Amino acid sequence: MMALKQAPYYWFECDKCGVSSGEDSDYSAWSDHGHAHDQIVNDDWWISADETNHYCWSCAPKCDECKATLDNDGGCEDCDKPADPGLIPGQTAISGDAQ
Numbered sequence: 001m002m003a004l005k006q007a008p009y010y011w012f013e014c015d016k017c018g019v020s021s022g023e024d025s026d027y028s029a030w031s032d033h034g035h036a037h038d039q040i041v042n043d044d045w046w047i048s049a050d051e052t053n054h055y056c057w058s059c060a061p062k063c064d065e066c067k068a069t070l071d072n073d074g075g076c077e078d079c080d081k082p083a084d085p086g087l088i089p090g091q092t093a094i095s096g097d098a099q
């Protein structure tokens with residue numbers, strides 16, 4: 001007997017503008033988390049070092065000096081700017097929500 005099955009699907013949404021990772025892609029969602037993650041890496045999304053923030057390329061934090069996209073730890077490779085965890089947005093919001 002055939003049974004109708006359904007699986008969870010995964011995609012990312014930009015934490016800033018809410019754009020979905022599948023917006024301009026052949027695949028809007030993936031059946032596993034790893035593929036969804038690979039897709040945003042390939043699309044130059046910015047992922048914070050602790051993986052809590054995912055920003056699309058246009059919302060990715062930029063270097064004040066050279067305007068390059070910052071590393072995921074808040075540093076800039078081009079200017080040798082050191083990592084700056086304080087730059088990672090959303091941290092205050094997350095801790096503020098925790099009761």
Ligand SMILES: [Zn+2]
Nearest residue numbers: 014017056059
């Ligand atoms: Zn965005």
Ligand SMILES: [Zn+2]
Nearest residue numbers: 063066076079
């Ligand atoms: Zn820079």
